[in-house]
Amino acid sequence: xxQTESALAVDTRGxxxxxxxxxxxxxxxxxxxxxxxxxxxxxxxxxxxxxGLIGPNGSGKTTSxxxxxxxxRPDGGKIAFDGADITGNTPQTVYRAGIARTFQRSRLxxxxxxxxxxxxxxxxxxxxxxxxxxxxxxxxxxEVESALAEATALAAxxxxxxxxxxxQPVGALPMIERRRIEICRALISRPKLLLLDELSAGMTxxxxxxLMDDILAVRERQGGLSIIIIEHEMGVIERVSDHCVVLxxxxxxxxxxxxxxxxxxxxxxxxxxxx
Amino acid sequence: xxxxxxxGLLAVFAEDHFPLLMLSTVMLYATVALGLNVQFGxxxxxxxxxxxxxxxxxxxxxxxxxxxxxxxxxxxxxAIGLVLVFPVVRTRGHYAAVVTIAFSxxxxxxxxxxxxxxxxxxxxxxxxxxFGWSFADGPVLFGVETSFYLNYAxxxxxxxxxxxxxxRRQERSWIGLSLDAVRxxxxxxxxxxxxxxxxxxxxxxxxxxxxxxxxALYGGMLGYIAPTSFTFSDSLILxxxxxxxxxxxxxxxxxxxxxxxxxxxxxxxxxxSEGLLPRAVRRYLPAPRDSEEVxx
Numbered sequence: 001x002x003q004t005e006s007a008l009a010v011d012t013r014g015x016x017x018x019x020x021x022x023x024x025x026x027x028x029x030x031x032x033x034x035x036x037x038x039x040x041x042x043x044x045x046x047x048x049x050x051x052g053l054i055g056p057n058g059s060g061k062t063t064s065x066x067x068x069x070x071x072x073r074p075d076g077g078k079i080a081f082d083g084a085d086i087t088g089n090t091p092q093t094v095y096r097a098g099i100a101r102t103f104q105r106s107r108l109x110x111x112x113x114x115x116x117x118x119x120x121x122x123x124x125x126x127x128x129x130x131x132x133x134x135x136x137x138x139x140x141x142x143e144v145e146s147a148l149a150e151a152t153a154l155a156a157x158x159x160x161x162x163x164x165x166x167x168q169p170v171g172a173l174p175m176i177e178r179r180r181i182e183i184c185r186a187l188i189s190r191p192k193l194l195l196l197d198e199l200s201a202g203m204t205x206x207x208x209x210x211l212m213d214d215i216l217a218v219r220e221r222q223g224g225l226s227i228i229i230i231e232h233e234m235g236v237i238e239r240v241s242d243h244c245v246v247l248x249x250x251x252x253x254x255x256x257x258x259x260x261x262x263x264x265x266x267x268x269x270x271x272x273x274x275x
Numbered sequence: 276x277x278x279x280x281x282x283g284l285l286a287v288f289a290e291d292h293f294p295l296l297m298l299s300t301v302m303l304y305a306t307v308a309l310g311l312n313v314q315f316g317x318x319x320x321x322x323x324x325x326x327x328x329x330x331x332x333x334x335x336x337x338x339x340x341x342x343x344x345x346x347x348x349x350x351x352x353x354a355i356g357l358v359l360v361f362p363v364v365r366t367r368g369h370y371a372a373v374v375t376i377a378f379s380x381x382x383x384x385x386x387x388x389x390x391x392x393x394x395x396x397x398x399x400x401x402x403x404x405x406f407g408w409s410f411a412d413g414p415v416l417f418g419v420e421t422s423f424y425l426n427y428a429x430x431x432x433x434x435x436x437x438x439x440x441x442x443r444r445q446e447r448s449w450i451g452l453s454l455d456a457v458r459x460x461x462x463x464x465x466x467x468x469x470x471x472x473x474x475x476x477x478x479x480x481x482x483x484x485x486x487x488x489x490x491a492l493y494g495g496m497l498g499y500i501a502p503t504s505f506t507f508s509d510s511l512i513l514x515x516x517x518x519x520x521x522x523x524x525x526x527x528x529x530x531x532x533x534x535x536x537x538x539x540x541x542x543x544x545x546x547x548s549e550g551l552l553p554r555a556v557r558r559y560l561p562a563p564r565d566s567e568e569v570x571x
Contacts (some may be wrong), residue, residue, distance in 0.1 A: 069466055091465040101466060109459040112452075113556045119449070120456045124468045126449045130477075133448035134441060140448065144559045167556050185467070 021080075022047045022226050023068075023193060028077035030060075030067050030250075037063040039250045041077070045193065050227045052241030052258065054234075056270055060250040061230045062104055065195050069101055070094040082192060096124055098192035102182045104201055104230075110171035114162060114181055117170055118151045121185035154184050157221075158214045175202045179211060187218055193226045200233040212236055234262070246270065285428050295424035299496055302431035303489045306438050310485035313442060317451065318478035319458035320363060323375040323510050327382040328352040328483045330505030332490025334392060337400040337500060344403065345434070345491045352487025353480050360479040364472050379507040386502035397501025400494045403430075410495065427496040434492055438485050445481075447559050454478055455557075 023045040030038040038060045045051045053061050066072045068079060070091040079087045081097055089097075100121065108117050119126065126143065127133070133140060148166065156163025158180040170181060179199065186194055196215075200208040219225045231237050237244065238258045245255045248270040254261050261267050281302070288294040307329060314320045322328075332348035339347055362374045387395045402411035403426075410426040445451055456464040457474040465471055494500050 071462060071466065091462075092468045092470065095466060095468040103463065107460050107463040109456060112455055112459070116452055116455070116557055119452055120464065120469065121467050123449075123453065128449050128453065130450065133450045134444055141560060148559075167558065169556055189467075 021045065022049075022082060023228075024078075024080040025064075025068070026078045026080075028064065028067060028079065029075045030063055030072055031075055036250050038067065038074075041247065041250070041252050043245045043252065043255060045226050045228060046242075048224050048226055049242045050229065050240050052237040052244040053228055053230045053247065054232075054237060054244060054261075055247035055253075058249075059247040059270070061247055062197055063250075064247070065101060065197055065228075065230070068094070069099060069195065095189075095191075099195065100186035100189060100191035100193075101195035102179075102186055102197055102199070104197040106175070106178050106182055106202070108170045108178055108182060108185075111169055113167045113169055114155065114173075115148060115151055115166040117181050118155065118184045118188050119147060122147060122151070122188045124189055151184070151188060154188060154218070155181070157218060158184065158211075176207045176211065179203060180214070183211070183215060187222070190222055191225070193228065196227060196229045196231075198230050198232065200231060200236065205233070205235075208233055208236060209239075212240060216240065238262075281432055285425065285432075288422075290421055292422045292424050295422050295428045296496070299424060299428045299431040300493070302428070302435045303493050303496075306431075306435045306489040307486050309435075309438050309442050310482035310489070312482075313445075313454070313478050313485075314482035317446065317454040317458060318475055320475050320479055321372040321375060322479070322482065323372055323507065324359070324379040324382065325486060326505045326507070326509035327379045328356060328486040329490035329493065329509075330382065330386070330500070330502075331355055332487035332492075333400070333494030333497075333500045333505070334386070334398070335487070336403070336491035336494040337398045338392075344495065345430075345488050348491025348494075349484045349488035352490065353484040356479055356483035357476070360476050363479065364475045376507060379510055383502050383506050386505075393501070395502060397499060397504075399499050400497070402498070403427075403492075403495035424496070427492065430492055431489075431496075434488055438488075442481075442485070447557055450477070451557060 021044040025044065026042050028038050028041045029036070041060070041064060043051070053064065055061055063072065067074045070086075070089050070093070073088050077087070078085065081094075081099065084097065086094055086097055109120070126147065127140075152163045152166055155166065159177065162177060162180060162184075170178060173181075179202075183196075194215075199211060203211070215227075219227070227240075229237070229241065241258055243255065244258050244261045246253050246261050246264075246267050248266075253266045253270060254264045256264075281298075284298060285295070288298065307325060310328075311322060311325050314322045329352075331352040335348040335351045336344035359375070359378050363371050366374055386392055392398060402409060402423075404410065410430075411423055413421045413423040414425060453464070453469050453474050454477075456467075456469055457471055461471055497504075
C-alpha cells in the first residue's frame, strides 16, 4: 500500500533508515506566469537512499531539480539538506553543500577535452587564485597531476577508453561516452546527493543499464551517496530505486515502493488517462 | 621563436622609418587582439569599446609622459573597465554589447568637450622617455645610426611578448578553464560552483589592462592623438594585423585594394571560420602525452 512519511522506518531492503534525512523538501511551489509547475510538493531522501522521481512529461520533475539546485528560485516551500536550510540558495552554494547533477539534454562543453569537462565539476576543490595559476608553477603542476590522476581513474572505471583519451575533445564522442563524462563531472567532487536527470535519453536500453551498473559501482566505492533519479525507463526505476515519488501536473500524487506506485490507480490514470 | 623572427625583422629595417612604424603598429594591435581575445574569445564578454580603452592608455601617456606612462595607461584603462564591467555583467548578449558601444560613444564625446585633454584638436604626445633613455633619437648600434622608431618597435615587442606568454599561461590554467566554461554554458557552470561574475570581471579587467598598455605606447609613438583616433568604428576593426598591413601593401592597385581586402576577409570567414590559427586542446602542462587514440 502507499506508505506515509511516518511509516518510512525501513527501506525496501528492510534496513532501518537513519532518523535524520539527508534531503527534506516541504511544500515546494514554483509557477511560471499562470502555469503551476510545482504545487505543494514534499518528499525526502534518506542517507544512502535512491529515490525515483517519475511522472508524465511536463509533470514537474526537471523543474524540481532546477529549484533544488538553485537555478530557479522557489515561490514557496522549504528545502533542507544535511541539516541546513538551502531554500533559494544560488547554484554555487547548493553545489558546495554537496548536491551535483546531470542534465536531461547533455550539457558538456563540446570543444573542450574530457579532462577539462570533468574538471569543471571539480571546480570547488581547485585553487583559482590568479597568483597561484600564473606564478606558482610547481604547485600548479602538482595540482594538475593529482587532479589528472584522479579524473583518469574515475573515467576509466566507467570506460577504459575514456581513461586513455583524457585530452580528446568531447564533441567527437558518441552519446554514451558523453553521458559517462557528465556523470564523472558530477561525481568527481564526491557529492552527498547526485541528481540524475533522464539518464536514458538518447541511449539504448542496454547502454542505460550498463551505465546504471557503473554508477552503482562508484556509489559502492564512495559509500553513502544518495541519488534522485528521473527516468522514463521503468525497468531502471524498478531495479535501482528504494522509493518512488510520482508527480503529475506539478503535484505529488503518490509515493511508495516501485511495486506500490506501479499498481496504483492514480499513477495508471496519469500515464494512460482515465476511462 | 616568434620573438626571434620579430627581432630579425627589426634588424633588417633598422634604418627605415616607415616599415618600423608599421611593424610596431602591428605588434601593438596584436597586443590589443590578445586582450580582446581574453574578453570575447575565451569568456564571451563582448567589448565594442576596445578603441576607447586603447585611447585611455594613449591619453594617459600624453599626460604622464615618462617611464610610468605604460603601466599607468594599463592600470587606468583597467580601472575604468572595472566600473564599466558592472552594467556589462548585469546584461547579456546584445544588451551587453550595447553597454560597451554606449561607453565607446560616450568616451569620444567626453574627449571632444574636454579642453584639458585638447578637445577635438587632440593632444601632442612628447617623445617617450624610459629611465633616461629618450625615444626621440635613434639608437646607435654597431656604429650605425638607426631610426628612432626602432625604440618603439623594441618597446612594442617588450609589451607584446610578456602579454602573450602570461595570457597563454592563464589560458592553460584552471582560470582559462573556468573562462571557457562560462562562455560555453553559463547555467551548467553555475551548477558546478563556477563564479560567473568573477570570471567575467577578471577577463574584462585583464583584457583592458593589456589594451591600455598597448594604447599608452601607441600614443607615444604617433606623437599626436585626437578623439577621432579612438571611435566606435575603430573598435570594430581593431581585430587584426591584416587591417594595417594589407591596405598598405596593396597601395599599388589603388582603389581596388578595398575590394580585394573585403574579398580576403570574406574568404577567411568562409574557409577558416575557426581562425587562421585554430586553438588546440588545453594541455595544462608543457610535456605532451602521445599515447592517445581516438575513441570510435
